[in-house]
Amino acid sequence: MSKFYVTTSIAYVNAPPHIGFALESLQADVLARYHKQKGDESFFLTGTDEHGAKIAKVADERGISPKQVVDENAIRFKELKGALNLSWDNFIRTSDQKIHWPVAQEMWRRLEKAGDLYRKSYEGLYCVGHEAFVTQKDLVPAVNGRNHSDQSIGVTLVCADHQKEPELIKEENWFFKLSKYTGEIESRIKNDELRIVPESRKNEILSLLKEGLEDVSFSRPSKDLPWGVPVPGDDTQTMYVWADALSNYISGYACPPAGGADCLKKWEQHPADVHVIGKDILRFHAAIWPGMLLSAGLPLPKAIYVHGHILSGGRKMSKSLGNVVDPFELVDKYSADSVRYYLLREIPSSADGDFSYEKFEERYNGDLANGLGNFAARVSTLADKLGELSGGLDGMVEQKIKELVGKANQKLGEFKLHESLSAIWELLHFGDQYLNENKPWDKSVSEGNKQQAIHNSVVILDNVASLLLPFLPETSAKISKAIRIEGGKIEVEKISNLFPRMEKIKT
């Protein structure tokens, strides 16, 4: 038995759960369930990132404490477990002062001890409207008439949102010597000690590393960032997101009750096997996080699996377009397993994918109702009519099962979840073909051949159920429960309407 530790990224709680986070959770869930099924000791971690100026601002606007804001929102993320039938073992919240903070602070001390943290003044453009620093790209030429006065020096640049000229502000921060680790990180990724999947993402990060990493700011003055983990030994500064949020992979990893430094030991013995993340945060996980771990003298995760984003109707989801898809609404309307199936099958597991109700319906009717549901009903009805079955396994059927089970598992190992599902459906298709060829309902077929054909179909169905366990746990259990195989004898209960066909709702 081996160990398997998988994580999702932690979600920022300034908004309710997004369907993209649902996808990420499902992908990690499949991996966790698969390893559990194999008999591995699996640990699946998820959680929420709860600090930052944005949260503090929301709290301020609503006249409540930041703690209240994050408590409210974190619940929504936890509820995803029930809604989507997730199997995570722990949910870590970065506002957890008892478990998380000591770990984040211990990490900080380690970096400091390694001589990798230093003070430096940071200079930036500060917009009063944003109450935050803005970058050059946030600025646009002024369009206001009153700004036209100083044409002598050209156009005035102002903040796009507030039409105000930003101030130049200097402040002192702690910086992390990430640049020091560029070479080491690069070589670890290059030789797959830290595997980045898919290949295209690996190349992307390698080309970034080739240009070299710069040191990153690791803290903010506490007056600007009041809501966060205090920097150990410097009460004027609060940790900026990196040391805080990324440490969750250690603090959330079944931290021993003693906490703090003891948590790091656990990671030292067995770091994460996979971090499942979105393409938007690749560089943080493939550069800053490994840099921190190297500095702290800790092992790197073994793999980072990068998924794409979900588009809605071919476009980026955004509130202003009104095409945001709420995962809870979906599950409510359909079922957990059908939403799981759609997201895991339709969205290529390492590229962008699209969500639309039309496609959902197509997948549901085509694959779940007509494919899986119908085959289960078909086989179980045939078997139920005959009562107890005996007979052997056809060599050709056995070989096909072996081939496709192998393919499904191989794809899973490559994190190609949608292709793994596709292999399972190949097996279903083979089952339908097999039945049509052997016609166990036909009067001209001998009793022995009928028994044989149905026996083989049941074995196919049983294998499908087993392969489906990580993807569609509920459905898989329903099918498995109906099939009893003991020695050469088989008994099957009738399985009806796993997925009732949907009527066309939309044009």
Next chain:
RNA sequence: CGCGGGGUGGAGAAGUGGUUAUCUCGUUUGGCUCAUAACCAAAAGAUCGUUGGUUCGAAUCCAACCCCCGCAACCA
């Protein structure tokens, strides 16, 4: 010349030098009737973004160009 990813039948994808370019959905036709008007088979439908090159042979390698999408360091 910032970096990267991508452009394959109506839609979505697979396919990194070699016989008639694969799969799913959709369309048409035939078969079957155990099954959720489900299942099986066959057919139609692609100048593989454009142009040029390498090669006996390219979707696949090279060059130029066009188009789409990310990223461009503090935004998680």
